[in-house]
Amino acid sequence: MPTRRSLRQLTLWLALAAVLGGVALPRPTVAAKAGGRLVFAARQDIDTLDPHVTNRAATRKLLIQFLDTLTVIDPKDGSVKPGLAEKWDISADGKTYTFYLRRNVKFHDGTPLDAAAMKFTLDRIQTPLGAPGVARSFIGPYEASEVVDPNTLRVRFKQPYAPFLRMAALSPLGPISPAAVQKMGDQFSRKPVGTGPFMVKEWINKDQVILVRNPAYNWAPAVAEHQGPAYLDEIVWRFVLEAPTRTAVIQTGEVSVAEDLSYADVAALEKNPDVRVLRGVPAGTPWTIYPNVQRAPTSDLAVRRALGYAINKDAIVRVVFHGESKPAWSLLQPGTPGYAPLAKEISPYDPGRAKKTLDDAGWKAAADGIRTKDGKRLELLWIFGANNGYEEMAPLVQAMAREVGMDIQLREQPRAQMEEANRKSEHNIGEVNWWFPDPAIMTTNFHTKSLFGFNRPRLSNPEIDQMLDQASAMTADAPRMELYKKLQRTLFEQADAYPLVDQVTIVGLRKEVKGYRFNVVTFPILYDVSLEK
């Protein structure tokens, strides 16, 4: 029976481990036992189980349980390790990747995994399957695959595509059984067939997905904690959409794991001896807001810089995140390659400097405290998405901006409408954050070609485009990351983005759950999990 003090020490240690390495748990000291049924309380419903159609992270958390991938990202240090591909070569021009596949791997339906199945998978992503899913973005400028021999696959891209080794570790690019796709037709999206440690048994809409152990599994990647089949017999993945309900069911023991707990509930849960709270820092981008550089008054560099100086990130961490996270100073999350906390020096919290910057630029305070210039009030419109995670931060930032004479107006809209307004450039401030293992996510946020997508600052800057393109094409890691750092410096100097707070994933576990780990974007790895009574 652990004492409360040792529990707290353990928690602290875990938090530290999570922050430093993205790893959450030490290796189990007691031999893990096979068997048991784990109930997982998930925050979000899924859209489909077809890896090539899905657009939701909620679905990808399930995909990683029943799909394997060519490469694997080691959650300990973010490095790329072999998965279903034992090794690979990259051509000098960065356009051709040759993968040497592991032998004796079988899909859940008995079909052997070979280069032809892998080619089938990658080709299928390019075919219209209704809406293009995230798989289409992950596969980048894909051209074609070629079966060299049954265990060798050559993948060609139209342009050099450096992020691909990390993309190949993402479940939407994991191989699926060609035989099952042909046989099942429409039903494939309800019961897809991969090579992973668990198999989909049933998906009951709006309720749960049931996964069972794959008894034949014998090809775990080297980064796993054990080899052979998974320990758990069954996973019941239940959709428990309300945070207070998730907090309740992890305490009653109705579920073994509850994800995305409310920050406000953490302190109380940590007092419960039956529950452990785990924190992880996902790779990707922090909670970030972006000024629209194409729309007045955020088209004025002085206004953009002043807003940066006005934001007190420590206060946001304290009030909104109950101290559970840290102020963000990079455009990437800690632990993501290319992480560079440059904003700390370029755009620190300094309301005095904010006021001076605005004074110097001719924005003079009027009677109501809001500044004006040439008869125009310093009014900024922030269109924020309903349930997008920014709704509590927005009024805080609004109050901070008012301190230096800016009037931020807040307009809440359903997310789809927010996207539309952003694409029409109706906002002064936009918001977006990602879970993503590669700094190439910056292309999504800042490239001219993303103006129709998620380019919130509405940037169309040839210098930045060129740096982004060059970085996407560089296969050597070190100079590539240097370029991403340079990019961030440029973006911060032009005040094109304000990272606010690092994203943190908070999960509650019953004390019998052992071996729970986060992957690089803090999705749960359940393969190594066991239940010890």
Next chain:
Amino acid sequence: MLVYLQQRLALAVPVVFGVSIVVFAIVHLLPGDPVLVMLSGANATPEQVAELRAQLRFEDPLVVQYWRFLRRALVGDLGRSIFSKRPVIEEIAAQLPSTLELAAAAIAIALAVGLVLGILAALRPNSWIDRLSMLVALSGISMPSFWLGLLLIFAFSLELGWLPATGQGGWRRLILPAATIGLNYAAVVARLVRSSFLEVLGNAYIGTARAKGLAERIVVLKHALGNALIPVVTIIGVQLGNLLAGTIIVETVFSRRGMGRLAVTAVLDKDYPLIQGVVLVSALGYVLVNLLVDVSYSLIDPRIRHREGAA
């Protein structure tokens, strides 16, 4: 009686038709584009958006789209969900039983609690039992179901550990969500039963029954109850819409599957065919229940039946 039923059924047709037009119009006139929702997680190009819109035939004029929808709906084909690609009918069929179960249990709880509280209050007006009953009723009406649901979870799952907080299957998982809706509803029933009962108890025939020396139990249950029930039955029918709305919140809080969850997802995703299907089926259900209510009047009170027969 049969003619009466036929007339009522014939009236239901324009109602459902009208609902279908209103829903279709609202869904399409609201801002927001389902294609953009579908693509919201992807970094799509304008070409992909156009391609998808053409594929879903959203470029046709609204009248054409409505006509297509109506023609198919008449033969029971509500189309396919644009997200899951499954037939809307199947999506609804998968969720409806759970909601019906919840609604039935909620009504049962509402009636049981509401009748007992209401009758007790009416039999001893202005006594402590009356005041207590009406206080309970007042709290039932005032408490939002979202809050009441969490409160019940806190009390019965977390503190007492008697009942599971979430999930599906078995009466134990049904009690808390049904009580959340039912108690809210019981409050309305209790207040109504009380006033209706007080009115009925003042009637001459109750005095007659008592004068005949009948036991109070028989006076109350046989002579008064039936007559006091008419407004209760009406209110249950009328409030059914509220009850269905209540399931939306309750299904989310207790993470049950059901029509409420389906409706919310459909609206958030702007899944046109699914929204239309859900609303159409709900409207049909509403019309049917009101029909049942009308029919049940005549079962409870023969005078209504006879009046219809005479006319």
